[in-house]
Amino acid sequence: MNRVVLFSPVGGTDPIPQTNWRDGSLLHICRHYQPTEVYLYMSAEILELHKSDNRYLYCLEKLAALQNRSMKYHIIERPDLKDVQLFDAFYDDFRHIILDIAKDFDESDTLLLNVSSGTPAMKSSLLVLATLGEYPVRMIQVTTPLKKMNEHQHKDYDVKLLWEVNEDNAENSENRCHEVRCPTLSQIKQEEIIKKLVLVYDYAAALEVAKTLPEATTKKYLPFLELAYYRLQLNFPKLNILANEIGGDIIPIKDEERQKLFEYALNMDIKRKKEEYTDFVRAITPLVVDLFILIIKNECNIDINHCVKKVFITKKDHENKEYQRRVLYWQREKLISIYPEVDELLNQKFNEFKYKEVYSSALVDIIGKFAENKKVGELASKIRIVEEKVRNRAAHEIVSLSDKAIKNMLGFSVEDIMTSVKKAFKYTGLGITQKHWDSYDTMNQKILAAMG
DSSP states (O other): OOOEEEEEEOOTTOSOOTTTOSOOHHHHHHHHHOOSEEEEEEOHHHHHHHHHHOHHHHHHHHHHHHTTOOOEEEEEEOTTOOOTTOGGGTHHHHHHHHHHHHTTOOTTOEEEEEOSSSOHHHHHHHHHHHHHTSSOOEEEEEOOTTSSOOOOOOTTOOHHHHHHHOGGGSTTOOOOEEEEOOOOHHHHHHHHHHHHHHHTTOHHHHHHHHTTSOHHHHTTTHHHHHHHHHHHTTOHHHHHHHHHHHOSSSSSOOSHHHHHHHHHHHHHHHHHHTTOHHHHHHTHHHHHHHHHHHHHHHHHOOOGGGGEEEEEEEEEOTTSOEEEEEEEEEOHHHHHHHOHHHHHHHHHHHTSOOOOBOOHHHHHHHHHHHOSSHHHHHHHHHHHHHIIIIIHHHHHSOOOOOHHHHHHHHSSOHHHHHHHHHHHHTTTTSOOOHHHHTHHHHHHHHHHHHHO
């Protein structure tokens, strides 16, 4: 219905104070927001002034005529209301009045609350009601022309003269209205839930909650939540678009291939932190193959990529969902031609090597043989044991693995596994530091900072 309705207590400086010849708050809001209806809440003292000279409706009608429009007025009389400083006198009364005003509103209608007119108790009652969030409102505050408290003077009040000399009637006069951004209790609770979800890396749930809040509320932090969501989903195209739009160094590695590998490792670490241990061990194989290939290149000066081919095949995960998996296959002729010593090693180790899919079992032997730093070989072997003893069971059986169960199988914990992976990255040449590993927590702090 596109109604703009103003509910306003009427205060001592309405409609035009004698001390500065400028709009009081009530008149000023009507001037700049042009409501179609105005509800005027009058205490005993204000009601007497209204009946004495009709000052409030006189100025409102003159304003409407000046703006070539019409306004509908509702006078809410409280002739027995004299204790205007008591909060309890207004809270319930305001609540029922405003709920009654808004009961027939649709999405096109706007309810304005004047939080500058009236006594402190009246203003605070309106602010509390708005905070409870039973209805959508816009709270309007009006600064005084002198930027200080107005004085109340009613003696010898000449409403017609004051209207004629009112400086706010001039064209391009200053708009002193300001909207008060006061979050509702519901919004506060929802944002606390979002913060908790962010801290446990549940960005999907945090994003769903954020989408239930007004766009004006979430515009500062929603892009961060979307980025975090796509990051955990390993959706690199959308992740990088958002990262470029937001700016900064949220995503520490920009190079596409290196980014995929490291973000995958971070993703594994999040599974560990969330105690999703079965998914954690299932995720090891794709990481280990690429990780070992980088270690071999950096520590052994052997680039496996020169003697393999990439094939993308459709596979099903443990939940029977299809996904595209990149598979590397050995190219025998190239391996023999470029790295005959590697070909010789593999045939010795595997008794007539089959030259099929590249597995970590072959790569770990290459590291053990050709890496000068023997600690690298020991580290690779430890990671390979995880694949051999735990990962294959998790990938092919319906099983739920606890940290204790994994420790019983391996002799070391899930945290030890992740620590070994982090150590292995030191030998990749990617320059990964602890700051990189902390980048999810750094991102979370940016989200919380954006939420205020």
